[in-house]
Amino acid sequence: xxxxxxxxxxxxxxxxxxxxxxxxxxxxxxxxxxxxxxxxxxxxxxxxxxxxxxxxxxxxxxxxxxxxxxxxxxxxxxxxxxxxxxxxxxxxxxxxxxxxxxxxxxxxxxxxxxxxxxxxxxxxxxxxxxxxxxxxxxxxxxxxxxxxxxxxxxxxxxxxxxxxxxxxxxxxxxxxxxxxxxxxxxxxxxxxxxxxxxxxxxxxxxxxxxxxxxxxxxxxxxxxxxxxxxxxxxxxxxxxxxxxxxxxxxxxxxxxxxxxxxxxxxxxxxxxxxxxxxxxxxxxxxxxxxxxxxxxxxxxxxxxxxxxxxxxxxxxxxxxxxxxxxxxxxxxxxxxxxxxxxxxxxxxxxxxxxxxxxxxxxxxxxxxxxxxxxxxxxxxxxxxxxxxxxxxxxxxxxxxxxxxxxxxxxxxxxxxxxxxxxxxxxxxxxxxxxxxxxxxxxxxxxxxxxxxxxxxxxxxxxxxxxxxxxxxxxxxxxxxxxxxxxxxxxxxxxx
Numbered sequence: 070x071x072x073x074x075x076x077x078x079x080x081x082x083x084x085x086x087x088x089x090x091x092x093x094x095x096x097x098x099x100x101x102x103x104x105x106x107x108x109x110x111x112x113x114x115x116x117x118x119x120x121x122x123x124x125x126x127x128x129x130x131x132x133x134x135x136x137x138x139x140x141x142x143x144x145x146x147x148x149x150x151x152x153x154x155x156x157x158x159x160x161x162x163x164x165x166x167x168x169x170x171x172x173x174x175x176x177x178x179x180x181x182x183x184x185x186x187x188x189x190x191x192x193x194x195x196x197x198x199x200x201x202x203x204x205x206x207x208x209x210x211x212x213x214x215x216x217x218x219x220x221x222x223x224x225x226x227x228x229x230x231x232x233x234x235x236x237x238x239x240x241x242x243x244x245x246x247x248x249x250x251x252x253x254x255x256x257x258x259x260x261x262x263x264x265x266x267x268x269x270x271x272x273x274x275x276x277x278x279x280x281x282x283x284x285x286x287x288x289x290x291x292x293x294x295x296x297x298x299x300x301x302x303x304x305x306x307x308x309x310x311x312x313x314x315x316x317x318x319x320x321x322x323x324x325x326x327x328x329x330x331x332x333x334x335x336x337x338x339x340x341x342x343x344x345x346x347x348x349x350x351x352x353x354x355x356x357x358x359x360x361x362x363x364x365x366x367x368x369x370x371x372x373x374x375x376x377x378x379x380x381x382x383x384x385x386x387x388x389x390x391x392x393x394x395x396x397x398x399x400x401x402x403x404x405x406x407x408x409x410x411x412x413x414x415x416x417x418x419x420x421x422x423x424x425x426x427x428x429x430x431x432x433x434x435x436x437x438x439x440x441x442x443x444x445x446x447x448x449x450x451x452x453x454x455x456x457x458x459x460x461x462x463x464x465x466x467x468x469x470x471x472x473x474x475x476x477x478x479x480x481x482x483x484x485x486x487x488x489x490x491x492x493x494x495x496x497x498x499x500x501x502x503x504x505x506x507x508x509x510x511x512x513x514x515x516x517x518x519x520x521x522x523x524x525x526x527x528x529x530x531x532x533x534x535x536x537x538x539x540x541x542x543x544x545x546x547x548x549x550x551x552x553x554x555x556x557x558x559x560x561x562x563x564x
Contacts, residue, residue, distance in 0.1 A: 071128070072128070073111060073114055073115055073118070073126070073128075074115065074126050074127070074128040074141045074142075074143045074197060075128055075130075075141060075197075076107075076108070076111040077108045077111050077112055077115075077151055077155060077193045077197065078141075078190055078193045078194045078197055080104050080107050080108050080111070081104055081105075081108060081186040081187070081189045081190045081193070082186075082187075082190045084100060084101065084104040084186050085183045085184075085186040085187045085190065086183070087100060088100060088101065088179050088180075088182045088183035088186065089179055089180065089183050091179060092179065094169075094170065094175065094178045094179075095166075097178060097179045097182045098162070098165065098166050098169070098178075098182065100182075101162055101165075101182045101185065101186060102162040102163060104186060105155065105158040105159045105161075105162045105189070106159050108155040108158065108159070108189070108193070109152075109155040109156055109158070109159040111155075112148070112151040112152050112155040112156070113152070115143055115148055115151060116148045116151075116152060116552075119143065119144070119145060119148050125142055125143060125144040126142075126143040126144075127140055127141065127142055127143075127199070128140065128141040128143075129141075136258045136259070136260035136262075136263040139198070139199075139200045139203055140199040140200065140260065141197045141198055141199060142197075142198075142199035142261070142262070143197060144556070144559055145552050145553075145555035145556040145559060146330065146333065146334075146407065146552075146556035146559065146560065147196050147197060147330075148552065149407065149410070149411060149549065149552045149553065149556060150196040150326065150327060150330050150410070151193065151196055151197070152411075153322070153323065153326055153410065153411055153414045154189070154192050154193055154196065154323045154326075154327065155189075155193070156414075157318075157319065157322040157323050157414055157418050158189055158319065158323075160418070160531045160534055160535060161315060161318050161319050161322075161418070161422075161531065163527060163530070163531050164315065164318070164422060164425070164527065164528055164531035164532065165315040166527060167429060167525060167527050167528060168313070168314050168315050168425050168428075168429060168528065169181060169182075169313070169315055171428075171429055172222075172223055172313045172314060172315075172428070173221055173313060177221060180221075181218070181221060181313075184214045184217050184218050184221075185214075185218065185315075185316075185319065187210060187211075187213075187214040188210075188211050188214040188215055188218065188319070188320075190207075190210060190211075191207045191208065191209070191210035191211025191212070191214065192207075192211050192323055192324065192327045193207075194206075194207030194210065194211075195207045195208055195211065195327050195330070195331060196327060196330060199260060199261050199262065200259050200260055200261065201249050201252065201253075201259045201260075201261055201264060201339070202249060202253075202259045203259075204249075204331065204334075205242070205245055205246050205249055208242060208245065208295070208331070209242055211324070211327075212238045212242060212295075215234070215238075215316075215320060215324065216231050216234055216235045216238070217231070218312065218313070218316045218320075219231040219234060219308050219311070219312040219316060219320075220232075221312075221313055221316070222311045222312050222313050222316075223313070224311050226307070226310075226311045227311040227312060229307070229311075230304075230307035230308050230310070230311045230312070231308070233303070233304050233307055233308075234304040234307075234308045236304075237294055237301075237303065237304040238294070238295065238304070240291075240294060241290075241291040241292070241293075241294030241295045242291065242295075243291070244287045244288070244290050244291030244294070245287070245288055245291035245292060245295075246291075247284075247287045247291075248284045248285070248286075248287035248288035248291060249284075249288070251280050251281075251283055251284035251287065252264060252268070252281070252284050252339070254280065255267075255268075255271065255280050255281060255284075256268060261334065261338055261339055262338075264339050265338060265339055265340075265341060268281060268339065268340060268341065268344070269341055269344075281340070281344070282349065285340055285345065285349055288335050289332075289335075289336075289351070289354070292328060292331050292332045292335065293332075293358075295325075295328040295331070296325050296328030296329050296331075296332065296388060296392075297325055297328075297384070297385055297388055298355075298358055298359075298362065298388060298389075298392055299358050299359075299361055299362030299365065299366060299385055299388075299389060300358065300361075300362075302362070302366070302385045302388075305325075305381055305384065305385060306378050306381040306382055306385075308320070308381075309321055309377060309378070309380070309381035309384070309421075310375055310377045310378040310381055314421070314422075314424060314425030314428050314429075315425065317377060317421050317424070317425075318418055318421040318422055318425060321380070321381075321384055321417045321418065321421050322413075322414040322415075322417055322418035322421070323414065325384065325388055326410045326413070326414055329388070329391050329392070329406070329410060330410070332392075332395065333395070333403075333407075333560060336351060336395070337560035337561065338560065342398070342560075342561055346398045351395075351396070351398075352395075352396045352397065352398045353396075354396075355392050355393075355395060355396035356393070356396040356487075358389070358392070359389040359390075359392040359393035359396055360389065360393065360487065360490045361389075362385055362386055362388060362389030362392075363386050363389035363390060363393070363490055363491070363493075363494040364386075364490060364493060364494065364497070366382045366383070366385035366386040366389065367382070367383070367386045367493075367494050367497035367498060367501070368497060369382045370382035370383050370386070370497075370498075370501045371497065371500050371501045371504070373501070374435055374436045374437070375434060375435055375436075376424060376427075376434045376435070376436060376439070376505060377421070377424050377434050379501055379505075380417065380420055380421060380424070383417075383460065383498065383501070384413075384417060386494055386497075386498075387409070387413050387417070387460075389494075390406075390409055390413075390471070390472070390475060390491070390494070391406045391409050391410060391413070392406070393406075393475065393487070393491075394406030394407075394409065394475055394478065397478050397479065397482060397484075397487075399478055399481060399482070400554075400557045400558060400561055401474065401477060401478040401481060402475065402478035402479070402481075403557035403560060403561065404474060404478075404550070404553045404554050404556075404557040405471055405472075405474035405475040405477075405478050406475075407552075407553040407556050407557060408470060408471045408474060408546070408549060408550055408553040409471035409472075409475070411467075411471075411542075411549045411553070412459070412467040412468055412470060412471045412539075412542065413468075413471075415459070415467055415535055415538045415539050415542065416456050416459040416460050416466075416467060416468055416539055417460075418535050419452060419455075419456040419459075419532060419535035419536050419539060420453065420456040420457065420460065422452075422528070422531065422532040422535065423449055423450075423452055423453040423456065423532065425528065426446070426449045426524035426528045426529070426532060427439070427442065427446070427449065427524075429524060429525075429528060430445075430446060430522070430523075430524055436504065436505065436508055437508075439505055439508045439509045439512075440508055440509070440512040440513060441509070441512065441513060442509040443506075443509040443510035444510075445522075445523075446523050446524060447523065448523055448524070448529055448533070449523065449524050449529070449532070450506075450509045450510070452529075452532050452533060452536045453505065453506070453509070454506060455536050455539065455540065456535075456536060456539060457498075457502035457505070457506070458502075459539040459540075459543070460498055460502065461495050461498045461499050461502060462495045462498075464543075465540070465543045465544060466539050466540060466543040467538070467539045467540075467542040467543045467546070468539070468543075469543060470542065470543060470546045470550070472491060472495065475491060476488055476491055476492075479491065
């Protein structure tokens with residue numbers, strides 16, 4: 070049990086090189102499935118331990134105490150993100166077998182699963198570590214593997230998308246590294262808890278205070294590039310559109326959520342709520358891009374004919390909801406942002422799984438190829454309808470819970486224009502989701518390249534698990550909401 074905080078990071082790191090030593094696609098897939106299930110089980114044990122004890126779970130590597138050694142720190146926010154990342158991975162891998170076999174060259178399949186495990190290692194490491202420099206190391210680990218995974222897409226444009234993501238991601242990572250270096254130059258430590266204490270002791274009139282402001286600027290811009298905050302989102306639509314279906318599912322449901330987690334950690338746990346929001350007015354800085362992202366990205370999504378690209382722009386809009394909650398700077402708004410991290414992973418994971426199933430049968434995800442799919446692939450398109458309702462925020466779905474909490478938080482501030490933008494974003498989502506539903510159910514039948522049958526059970530079962538989770542947490546969101554409330558309280562009070 071003492072090693073439990075380390076296990077989710079250690080297991081995929083050890084299994085990744087084993088994938089390269091194996092040659093059978095089925096064997097590599099089985100190993101990766103077992104690894105992700107073990108990671109999810111360890112995350113559940115961490116959540117159960119935190120639930121009962123209520124205290125954060127630390128782990129000092131090599132028994133070196135902080136701040137001299139590297140410490141893993143698992144609190145309510147970290148546990149929620151661990152559950153999101155490992156849960157999505159555990160559901161995605163059973164789904165991956167048929168999809169990967171169709172979209173990836175057989176010789177590249179072991180490499181594909183190894184890269185996926187390395188990406189998983191990086192994402193889980195970002196969530197678990199209590200060291201600022203290790204945060205950067207794990208970020209680079211996940212990013213480099215993501216570039217390669219996107220480049221394995223079938224179309225040549227996948228290479229262009231991967232290169233564009235590489236350029237933007239490298240700029241973001243460089244900014245983050247400069248920001249961490251500036252913090253270290255003023256404090257002499259990289260431990261997040263120790264950083265917070267030493268930064269709080271620096272007086273406003275000191276020269277180092279200006280260095281902190283510069284560090285904040287670099288960190289905020291770098292992380293905003295990673296989380297695709299509007300207008301720094303240009304890498305995301307191409308990356309999601311041309312990546313293999315499994316990669317799109319995994320990255321859309323996890324990567325941007327972990328980047329939002331980084332923003333929360335830096336702003337609240339490291340620099341502190343008072344410094345960031347009262348002195349540097351981060352709320353005003355984030356408010357306009359968040360509102361613009363909700364409206365503009367939703368409008369752009371309406372005019373897309375590639376449905377994966379449409380959902381990618383939808384993700385930019387949903388990121389706007391998350392950062393909007395941060396900008397409001399209240400415990401209620403922060404709770405809404407954190408619970409939306411959880412809900413958006415469920416809804417967008419399900420919707421991109423639908424795209425993978427349609428790609429498997431139809432060989433395309435363009436709008437015209439959805440004609441008649443409501444009859445030919447009834448289970449797949451029913452899942453799209455329910456996932457779309459959650460994305461819109463219809464009562465009885467997970468998406469409604471977080472949007473309602475965000476509306477309540479905006480009403481507490483009496484920010485009526487913000488409430489109107491939230492509602493407008495949902496109305497625009499109705500339009501682009503309805504375009505697909507209308508084409509699938511009310512347009513003439515269209516011949517499908519790979520046959521007229523429904524998607525196989527290996528694709529449908531993971532898909533409907535996520536759809537079922539969207540419905541379940543729409544009616545009973547007690548435990549994720551409690552974790553989100555606990556995480557918001559901890560963030561507002563410091564690490």
